[in-house]
Amino acid sequence: xxxxxxxxxxxxxxxxxxxxxxxxxxxxxxxxxxxxHWTYELHEANPLGExxxxxxxxxxxxxxxxxxxxxxxxxxxxTEYWLKLDGGNIVRTGLRTTVEVDPxxxxxxxxxxxxxxxxxxxxEQPSQPFIMExxxxxxxxxxxxxxxxxxxxxxxTAVDEDxxxxxxxxxxxxxxxxxxxxHVLADPRLGGSEVVVKHTEWxxxxxxLIKLHREEPLETTQIVGxxxxxxxxxxxx
Numbered sequence: 001x002x003x004x005x006x007x008x009x010x011x012x013x014x015x016x017x018x019x020x021x022x023x024x025x026x027x028x029x030x031x032x033x034x035x036x037h038w039t040y041e042l043h044e045a046n047p048l049g050e051x052x053x054x055x056x057x058x059x060x061x062x063x064x065x066x067x068x069x070x071x072x073x074x075x076x077x078x079t080e081y082w083l084k085l086d087g088g089n090i091v092r093t094g095l096r097t098t099v100e101v102d103p104x105x106x107x108x109x110x111x112x113x114x115x116x117x118x119x120x121x122x123x124e125q126p127s128q129p130f131i132m133e134x135x136x137x138x139x140x141x142x143x144x145x146x147x148x149x150x151x152x153x154x155x156x157t158a159v160d161e162d163x164x165x166x167x168x169x170x171x172x173x174x175x176x177x178x179x180x181x182x183h184v185l186a187d188p189r190l191g192g193s194e195v196v197v198k199h200t201e202w203x204x205x206x207x208x209l210i211k212l213h214r215e216e217p218l219e220t221t222q223i224v225g226x227x228x229x230x231x232x233x234x235x236x237x
Contacts, residue, residue, distance in 0.1 A: 025085060025115070027085075027090060027115050028205045028206055029113060029117060029174055029203040029204070029205060029208065030090050030112065030113050030203065030208050030209075031059065031206070031207070031208050031237075032059065032061070032062075032071040032083065032090075033059065033061055034059055034060050034061025034062075035059065035061070035237060036058070036059040036208075036235075036236065036237045037056065037057070037058050037059070037235070037236040037237075038056065038057045038058075038208065038209070038232060038234075038235050039054060039055075039056050039232070039233045039234045039235075040054065040055055040056075040057070040230050040231065040232055040233060041053075041054050041166060041230070041231050041233050042054070042055060042228065042229070042230045043228070043229045043230075044130070044131050044226065044227070044228045044229075045131075045226050045227050046131050046132075046133070046224050046225060046226025046227075047135075047219055047224045047226070048133070048135060048139065048224060054233065055075060055076045055077075056075065056076040057073055057074070057075050057076070058073065058074050059071075059072075059073050060072040060073065060074060060080075063082075065082075065103075068084060069084065069085075070082045070083060070084050070093070071083045071084065077098075078097070078098040079095055079096070079097050079098070080095060080096045080097075080103070081094075081095050082094045082095065082096070082103050083112065085115060086109070088114060088115055088116070089111045089112070089113070089114050089115060089123065090111070090112045090113050090114070090115060091109045091110065091111055091112065092106060092109065092110050092112055093105060093106055093109045094106050108126060110125055110126050111123040111124070111125060111154075112125075113176065113203065114156070117156045117159070117174050117176070117203075118156060118159070119156055119157075119158070119159050120155065120156060121155065121156040122153070122154065122155040122156075123154050123155075124151050124152065124153060124154065125151065125152045125154050125178060126149065126150075126151055126152075127149070127150060127151065127152050127180070127197075127199070128148065128149050128150070129141075129148055129197075129216055129225070130214045130216065130228045131214070131216055131225060131226040131227070131228050132148070132184070132195070132216045132218060132223065132224070132225045132226075133223070133224060134222060134223055135221070135222055135223060135224050136221065136222055148182060148184060150180040150182045150197065151180060152178035152179065152180050152197070152199050153178055153179060153180065154176055154177070154178035154199075155176065155177060155178065156174055156175070156176055157175050157176070157177045158173075158174065158175040159172075159174050159175075160172050160173075161173045161174070161175055161202065163202045163204065163210060163211055165210050165211050165231040165232045165233075166231055166232065166233050167210065167231075167232040167233055167234055167235055170202075170204035170207065170210055171204075172204075172205055173202050173203060173204045173205075173210065174202070174203050175200065175201070175202050176200070176201045176202075176203070177198070177199070177200045177201075178198075178199045178200075179196060179197060179198050179199065180196075180197045180199075181194060181195070181196055181197075182194070182195050182197060183195075184218065184223060193218060193220060193223075195216060195217065195218045195225060196217070197214070197215065197216050198214070198215040199212075199213075199214050199215075200212070200213045200214075207232075207235055209232070210231070210232040211229075211230065211231050211232065212228075212229070212230040213227070213228070213229050213230075214227065214228040214229075215227055216228075
């Protein structure tokens with residue numbers, strides 16, 4: 001069963017319900033039409049151990065709300081993400097967990113990807129640590145800590161890459177890279193530590209996200225970081 005970390009992992013890729021009818025816009029690197037299904041393998045590693053698990057995402061197509069059209073996705077934990085098209089970008093505006101009746105709007109809508117990404121396109125994306133955690137006196141992930149939230153400076157750095165993942169080799173992929181410098185009070189005796197977070201995503205035309213890699217390098221006696229890699233295992237449409 002995927003951990004709550006998986007729930008947060010894909011700001012750029014989450015999923016929803018049985019689908020409504022209606023045509024979806026042309027978003028080749030982030031398909032929005034209903035009926036698509038992705039299965040990923042997630043591997044995480046830090047000095048405290050390693051773990052591999054799988055999770056799934058399903059696209060549910062369009063929904064109308066407050067006079068606007070949204071495109072919904074749901075992950076295998078049942079969390080539903082609300083996406084819309086805004087100013088040339090695919091934007092996440094909110095989410096709904098299994099215990100919520102209505103979607104909860106994001107404080108600030110977050111750009112997932114440009115609709116028609118070009119080399120050099122840049123945007124900012126709110127984020128949080130994926131794997132950084134307290135090691136002592138107890139283990140605790142920093143997923144929900146407001147003190148370590150940050151903004152990734154994302155940019156399209158390649159538009160014609162060949163990428164191989166367990167689901168196969170995909171051609172003409174785009175690569176989006178982002179980084180952020182965060183300050184963590186990792187050891188009260190030694191003071192704070194600077195952590196350079198590096199985040200990379202690859203998208204294949206007609207398929208969507210096929211690979212993600214996050215680096216959060218930190219190793220102190222109290223707080224450690226690590227690496228997270230997500231790769232596409234299978235895809236259905």
